[in-house]
Amino acid sequence: MRLAQLPEEFKNAQPILTKLESAGYEAYFVGGSVRDTILGKPIHDVDIATSAYPQEVKALFKRTVDTGIEHGTVMVLDHGNGYETTTFRTESGYQDYRRPDEVTFVRQLADDLKRRDFTINALALKQDGTVVDLFHGLDDLAAKIIRAVGDPEARFGEDALRMMRAVRFASQLNFTIEPQTQKAIKDHAPLLSKIAVERIHEEFVKMMIGPAAQRGLSLMIQTKLADYCPGFIGHTIDLSTIATLPHLQMTDEVEVWTLVALHLGLSYQDTVEFLQVWKTANHIIKAVVMALHLTYAQQYHRVKPRLLFDLDPGTIRAGTNVARYSGYGPEDPNQWLEVYDKLPIRNTRELAITGKDLIQGLGMTPGPAIGQTLDQLVDTVLAGEVKNDHAALVAQVIEQQKSANASE
Ligand SMILES: Nc1ccn([C@@H]2O[C@H](COP(=O)(O)OP(=O)(O)OP(=O)(O)O)[C@@H](O)[C@H]2O)c(=O)n1
Numbered sequence: 369m370r371l372a373q374l375p376e377e378f379k380n381a382q383p384i385l386t387k388l389e390s391a392g393y394e395a396y397f398v399g400g401s402v403r404d405t406i407l408g409k410p411i412h413d414v415d416i417a418t419s420a421y422p423q424e425v426k427a428l429f430k431r432t433v434d435t436g437i438e439h440g441t442v443m444v445l446d447h448g449n450g451y452e453t454t455t456f457r458t459e460s461g462y463q464d465y466r467r468p469d470e471v472t473f474v475r476q477l478a479d480d481l482k483r484r485d486f487t488i489n490a491l492a493l494k495q496d497g498t499v500v501d502l503f504h505g506l507d508d509l510a511a512k513i514i515r516a517v518g519d520p521e522a523r524f525g526e527d528a529l530r531m532m533r534a535v536r537f538a539s540q541l542n543f544t545i546e547p548q549t550q551k552a553i554k555d556h557a558p559l560l561s562k563i564a565v566e567r568i569h570e571e572f573v574k575m576m577i578g579p580a581a582q583r584g585l586s587l588m589i590q591t592k593l594a595d596y597c598p599g600f601i602g603h604t605i606d607l608s609t610i611a612t613l614p615h616l617q618m619t620d621e622v623e624v625w626t627l628v629a630l631h632l633g634l635s636y637q638d639t640v641e642f643l644q645v646w647k648t649a650n651h652i653i654k655a656v657v658m659a660l661h662l663t664y665a666q667q668y669h670r671v672k673p674r675l676l677f678d679l680d681p682g683t684i685r686a687g688t689n690v691a692r693y694s695g696y697g698p699e700d701p702n703q704w705l706e707v708y709d710k711l712p713i714r715n716t717r718e719l720a721i722t723g724k725d726l727i728q729g730l731g732m733t734p735g736p737a738i739g740q741t742l743d744q745l746v747d748t749v750l751a752g753e754v755k756n757d758h759a760a761l762v763a764q765v766i767e768q769q770k771s772a773n774a775s776e
Contacts, residue, residue, distance in 0.1 A: 371497040396492035456480035520552035528559035532571035539584030560596035662687025
């Protein structure tokens with residue numbers, strides 16, 4: 369097969385291949401960008417595989433960065449773009465999990481391709497548009513099949529993360545997993561426990577955001593991969609519920625974890641601990657807990673202005689979407705955002721009175737009472753009992769002080 373037209377990203381990278389070839393080396397575009405081009409999808413990173421050894425690549429190009437030289441990868445910089453240029457390699461393993469002393473560089477493309485994970489990822493593209501397809505990857509792309517290259521057991525033995533990659537691609541591309549490949553995943557699922565949680569995390573989130581997340585999650589359950597993920601053991605029924613939700617179309621990590629926490633029935637504290645085990649970034653954990661508040665409030669029809677005030681547009685969107693996917697959110701996805709936009713104030717700084725006013729103007733003693741008073745004022749303004757107006761708020765505080773004195 370020969371592609372008539374190369375996407376812009378490849379055209380920009382052609383001079384790199386030309387330079388390598390003129391110096392007597394072989395060079396090809398490889399990996400996900402070739403797959404995605406044939407699928408007509410937008411491409412991300414253009415990766416290059418070459419017979420040139422890393423030092424030879426460095427000698428040819430003016431600007432390079434040693435992004436993974438021990439694994440044979442040099443980033444070539446050109447017109448503001450970076451191209452990961454990797455020497456053909458053999459031996460078991462792949463990329464970051466392979467010890468440098470296990471890597472053997474070779475001059476043959478075929479040796480490199482036969483150790484890649486799936487046939488659809490083992491395509492190479494020459495700069496004239498010719499696709500090198502040694503493992504019927506094009507047929508599998510057309511038939512929408514994820515099939516390990518050669519012996520699936522060997523491929524998963526080299527890198528157990530590839531099992532998660534299989535379910536991730538099943539969701540992202542809406543492909544099926546070829547039966548022998550799927551059987552090998554089931555047989556090797558326990559190997560997943562040896563993989564760094566961060567790497568599983570990345571694949572799981574990508575899988576859940578994919579258009580066929582239900583398919584990906586069902587595969588994780590069927591193959592028992594889910595049992596080797598943090599915190600999922602004993603939750604097969606909850607995960608199956610997620611896998612049968614009809615309108616799942618998640619857009620970010622916060623939605624993914626909010627949905628998971630909701631269906632696993634986790635408390636806020638348990639959610640934090642669960643996400644820590646998954647090595648989730650702290651700002652994501654915080655956002656998930658906030659979104660979860662809104663999701664639970666919708667479940668019990670208790671969405672109050674004060675709750676929306678405590679959130680922000682991102683977590684309101686996530687919390688609303690997760691409730692909608694789960695069958696009880698508002699019909700209009702923007703409903704709570706519109707309520708939020710109409711709030712008289714959206715954070716304490718917008719209150720027309722400050723702590724300083726309370727101390728200097730109203731003689732209050734500095735201390736926790738200042739924060740409490742401001743908080744009460746937020747509540748009264750949000751409830752529409754007082755306007756967010758300096759004089760009105762001062763009058764409200766004086767009133768409160770009077771009634772407090774009277775009750776002493
Ligand atoms: N465990 C892995 C990881 C990657 N690869 C190979 O390295 C290529 C690039 O990997 P990566 O950038 O991680 O994924 P992509 O397939 O490019 O997919 P995406 O960019 O969509 O994540 C893959 O296509 C595949 O050929 C592999 O064989 N085994």
